[in-house]
Amino acid sequence: YIYMRGEFTVQQRSMDAALAEARAAGYVGKDVMGSGYGVDIWTHKGAGAYICGEESALLESLEGKRGYPRNRPPFPAIVGAFGCPTVVNNIETLSNVPHIINRGAAWYKAIGPEKSPGTKLVCVSGHVNKPGLYELPMGTPMKEIIYDIGGGILGGKTLKGVIPGGSSFPVLNKEEAERAIFDFDSMRTIGSAMGSGVIIVMDNDTCMIDMLLATARFYHHESCGQCTPCREGCGWIEKIMTEMEAGQGKLEQLELLNNISDNMVGNTICVLADSIAMPVKSYVTKFRDEFEAHIRLGRCPFKTTSAQQAA
Ligand code: SF4
Structure with a gap:
């Protein structure tokens, strides 16, 4: 099938x-x-x-x-x-099998690094000039994927971060993304994963609270509801992020987000719960300044309010 x-x-x-x-x-x-x-x-x-x-x-x-x-x-x-x-x-x-049978294992293993040979379909999306689906050798540097293959950051802006393997894996900040190598071992070493190979590139104006809220909303909607930590945890994360986005967040909610995530990881039937818990922890840890600024100001530091626009 x-x-x-x-x-x-x-x-x-x-x-x-x-x-x-x-x-x-x-x-x-x-x-x-x-x-x-x-x-x-x-x-x-x-x-x-x-x-x-x-x-x-x-x-x-x-x-x-x-x-x-x-x-x-x-x-x-x-x-x-x-x-x-x-x-x-x-x-x-x-789809790799016919090529390996026709050309031999040695041919296949000659592509990419020794421990992760072959090619990978990589979907490059987000704030890049040339989004698209590319078949690349394993071990392609992320820098090359973003700046050469993806054509660089849209509108001449700079890079803020990258979601490397679909929304279910820890986010990378600029420094991590620019030194990341796209293969299984290298991504594990950097504390994330290749996942589905869907790379989402974010420019310096991206609101990480917005990003996490969108991610949380998705997983809350998609949780099948069988396991309490997933069903309730996804809902709580979405609720907190909604408050934060609306300027009603509190500093103690950052610890609460970590606590909820810790109680979700490894405690459910499948890994959907981990798929939101791990990103939550990475956003809160790596972009903590931004979360704190959001909470302190009661609004997004990157978006212009209607009052500011009027002034
Ligand atoms: S962890 Fe998997 S099985 Fe459990 S509620 Fe979430 S989606 Fe369903």
Whole structure:
């Protein structure tokens, strides 16, 4: 099964057309190339829930049920789709296989660093001149991704920070981002992760309170609600960030944010709770001055108020 997110209608059409061609050519079906070996492939679209990217929620959704992550064990390799042993892989991973078989492992391992060989799809978004999806060798310096491949910071501004692997991983400040190397080990060393390879670049005018509020709102909305630390924690974080954004934040809420996050990490069925808790801690630690300024001023230091505009 190729499980696709609910919004991917165009992509599903393309994939189905490709599968029809492969079936007509005898590469897919009950009797592949007359070998007597049968393998069929179907696309399956979810209904738009972020949590269905988590492998066990994906399996539930594939089986036609609500996309709730499963308790483990048993792991999918033992009891997966429809009760059968199942391997769940990202299609980006599988797409490497034909190239490795055709050109050999040595060819593949020659790309990128020794411990993280190969290429990675990197989605560069945010305040850059050339946002887009790029296939890059593992180990590409983040500086190159931002300033060369991404074309530099939009509008001649400077870099403030980078969310390196999708919103669920710790944010990097300018200094960390500019020395980061984009591969598994290097990103771990710097205290973050490559994650999905979705890089969000933020310029010096970005309000980190705004960013964290948007992130918290998303995870609160997407929490499936099975686990108390996630269901309640996401809601509390969103509530605090909403107050802070409205200029009603208090300094003690910074410790409260850390405390809530500590109680979420590792205490839930899946890692969605960690996915907001870890960013929260990183924002509060790395941009504490900005949070404190926001609280002290009762407004965003980066945005002009209507009173200031009138003056
Ligand atoms: S951590 Fe959150 S999303 Fe994951 S199972 Fe628990 S409540 Fe659901």
